[in-house]
Amino acid sequence: MKVVRSLKAPPGAAAKQIIEKVKRFEMPITGVMFHAESDWPIVFAEGKGAVLTDLEGNEYIDFNGGFGSASTGYCHPKVVEHVKEQVEKLTMAGGRLLHPVRAELAEKIVRISPGGLGKKVLIANTGTEAVEIAIKLSHASSGKPELIAFQGGFHGRFHGAMALSSNRTVKRGYYPWMPSVIHVPYAQCFRCMFGKEYPGCDLQCLKYVEHVISDPGSGASDIAAVFVEPIQGFEGFAVVPPNEFMPTLRKICDEHDVLLVADEVYTGFGRTGKWFACQHHDVVPDIITSGKGAASGLPFSCVIALDHVVEKLNEKGVVHSATFLANPISCAAAIGTLKAIEEENLLEHCVKVGDALLKGLKDWFEDNRFKGEVRGRGLFLGVEFVEDLKTKKPDRELPAKISKESIKRGLFVEVGGRYRNCLRITPPLVITMDQIHESLGILDEAAKAI
Numbered sequence: 001m002k003v004v005r006s007l008k009a010p011p012g013a014a015a016k017q018i019i020e021k022v023k024r025f026e027m028p029i030t031g032v033m034f035h036a037e038s039d040w041p042i043v044f045a046e047g048k049g050a051v052l053t054d055l056e057g058n059e060y061i062d063f064n065g066g067f068g069s070a071s072t073g074y075c076h077p078k079v080v081e082h083v084k085e086q087v088e089k090l091t092m093a094g095g096r097l098l099h100p101v102r103a104e105l106a107e108k109i110v111r112i113s114p115g116g117l118g119k120k121v122l123i124a125n126t127g128t129e130a131v132e133i134a135i136k137l138s139h140a141s142s143g144k145p146e147l148i149a150f151q152g153g154f155h156g157r158f159h160g161a162m163a164l165s166s167n168r169t170v171k172r173g174y175y176p177w178m179p180s181v182i183h184v185p186y187a188q189c190f191r192c193m194f195g196k197e198y199p200g201c202d203l204q205c206l207k208y209v210e211h212v213i214s215d216p217g218s219g220a221s222d223i224a225a226v227f228v229e230p231i232q233g234f235e236g237f238a239v240v241p242p243n244e245f246m247p248t249l250r251k252i253c254d255e256h257d258v259l260l261v262a263d264e265v266y267t268g269f270g271r272t273g274k275w276f277a278c279q280h281h282d283v284v285p286d287i288i289t290s291g292k293g294a295a296s297g298l299p300f301s302c303v304i305a306l307d308h309v310v311e312k313l314n315e316k317g318v319v320h321s322a323t324f325l326a327n328p329i330s331c332a333a334a335i336g337t338l339k340a341i342e343e344e345n346l347l348e349h350c351v352k353v354g355d356a357l358l359k360g361l362k363d364w365f366e367d368n369r370f371k372g373e374v375r376g377r378g379l380f381l382g383v384e385f386v387e388d389l390k391t392k393k394p395d396r397e398l399p400a401k402i403s404k405e406s407i408k409r410g411l412f413v414e415v416g417g418r419y420r421n422c423l424r425i426t427p428p429l430v431i432t433m434d435q436i437h438e439s440l441g442i443l444d445e446a447a448k449a450i
Contacts, residue, residue: 007058007410015043015055040407047074050431052412061439063413065426068233068266068380071293072340073428079296082336086328094324101331108338109294112275113304115284120310122303123326127265128156130289130301133320134227134261135160135178137287137305141312142259144224148212150186151193152418154234155227155263164227167235167418182220184209186232187241190373190384191392198242206248213256225259225287226252230277231380233266237422238375238382246283259286259309265301266380269293270341270429273351273378280377293429295333296340299324346429353436354378357425360440368447370398372421381425384417394419398450405446411439 011019019036026032035042045055050073052060062070072079086101093099102123109121124130138147147164149155155164162171163178171177185193185205194204209226212218230246232239253260260283267277268290274280276288286309291301341347354377361383362374372384372395385395399415399422406413416424427435 007408008056009040010054010056010058011041011043012056015041018043018055038404040404042407042412049073049076050428050435058410060407060410060412061427061431061435061442063411063423063425063427063439065379065428066297067292068271068426069292069295069297070428071270072296072337072346073430074297076296076336076340076430078340078343079333079336082332082339083298083329086332090328092327094327095321096325099326099328099331101328101335102326105326105331105334105338108335109302109304112338113288114276114278114282115306118307119304120307122305122320123331124291124301124303124322125299125324125327125330126156127289127291127301128158128161129322130265130291130303131155131161131164131227131263132158133303134225134263134287134289135164136318136320137303137309137313138225138259138261140316140318141309142224144222146180146182146220146223148182148184148209148220148223148226148258150228150232151183152186152188152232152235152239153183153227153229153263154232155229156265165235182212182223184212186239187245188232188236188239189242190239190375203242203244203248206245206252209249210252210256213252213258223256223258225261227261227263229263229266230280230283231267231272231377233380234416235418236382237384237417237424238377238380240375240377243281246278246281250283250285253286261285261287261289264288264290265292266426269337270347270350271378271380271426273347273354275347277377294337295330296337298330298333299327300330300334341429344430350378350429353431353433354381356433357381357436357440360436361425361443364440364443364447367444371395376425379425379427379429379431382417383423383425385421394421396421399423401450402443402446405449406442409442409445411442411446413443 043055044052046053052062149164151166155161160178163181187205189198212220262285288304294300365374372386374383385398387393387395403415
């Protein structure tokens with residue numbers, strides 16, 4: 001789909017009414033007014049594939065992808081077909097009630113996730129909810145109180161997930177949060193906390209993790225689990241650790257009887273070119289949380305646990321349930337999504353277009369003499385800007401200007417990262433090579449405009 005380049009400046013009369021209504025009736029703490037109060041106030045009306053359309057009829061190639069949730073794009077025919085069919089049959093049978101699509105989806109998730117068939121899945125609604133459940137499973141199955149999480153990590157905004165997340169902005173005003181979480185440095189090689197360079201660092205970050213777990217004077221007492229993003233997302237953005245990182249972390253956890261929990265809410269279900277990012281390194285976590293892209297934008301998440309974890313839960317007689325677990329509509333959307341990914345070879349497509357986009361972004365970055373780092377895997381990419389490479393002082397102004405100019409030209413790309421100095425790039429997996437090339441052209445125009 002070709003983007004209409006002569007965009008009409010929003011908002012029109014209809015968009016103004018919607019913005020005023022939302023401003024009057026919704027809590028602003030969600031950030032819902034962020035774009036509405038910008039100098040290009042967007043109200044989206046529809047979407048097809050990797051393109052969003054606003055109320056003025058302007059079309060935008062979407063580099064946000066519903067924060068990575070719109071894996072098959074917007075209104076994919078296979079997903080729409082499955083949802084429509086399910087809506088006419090059964091719309092609610094959650095909690096402990098059985099229905100056919102629940103069983104079909106549970107089997108499919110177990111079969112495509114790491115670790116063979118020796119595991120089980122719990123189907124929920126949001127990524128944060130999945131993390132909260134994983135916290136409960138970690139504590140209950142191990143009988144231990146403490147958790148390790150990584151600096152720069154993001155796991156959600158509910159009580160426990162918020163405690164695992166490291167950014168103070170996420171936590172501000174919501175104390176007290178869950179205790180007994182220890183944060184350790186991630187393998188963020190561009191900003192190594194130990195002042196070293198890979199590969200000469202000998203993965204000092206993981207040596208520190210082992211120190212925290214094993215040294216009786218580290219301040220830790222009894223570690224239940226390590227929570228880790230195989231590729232750091234929201235706070236990073238798209239920080240890819242060295243290849244040895246996940247296998248070595250798995251080994252450390254095994255040696256010290258600590259559960260490894262992989263938070264794949266962002267990276268799961270195809271975002272990096274494999275069903276799960278852990279599969280790039282043949283790592284099998286004890287617990288995986290995932291969601292976002294599994295149902296193409298409908299509320300969905302899941303927790304996958306190896307049998308040894310599930311058996312401990314059964315032995316202890318613990319229970320977890322909720323009204324909307326495994327909702328039939330969301331399950332149907334997930335089945336349609338996974339079928340579309342398989343039938344259209346979107347994992348292979350993700351690698352192909354992702355490699356092209358990563359190369360194009362690096363060329364664009366170099367041609368414009370920007371400073372920072374372009375990184376990522378598959379269609380999970382980040383562009384970080386700094387003022388100089390020695391101090392790595394974040395450059396917040398430049399990505400904000402590029403985002404603003406890009407949106408005006410028909411490319412919806414947002415700013416993120418812990419310092420808000422990154423471009424976040426997670427387009428739908430169905431984005432075409434032509435759309436990739438056009439997006440790079442828009443970025444080039446935006447760079448020249450500033």
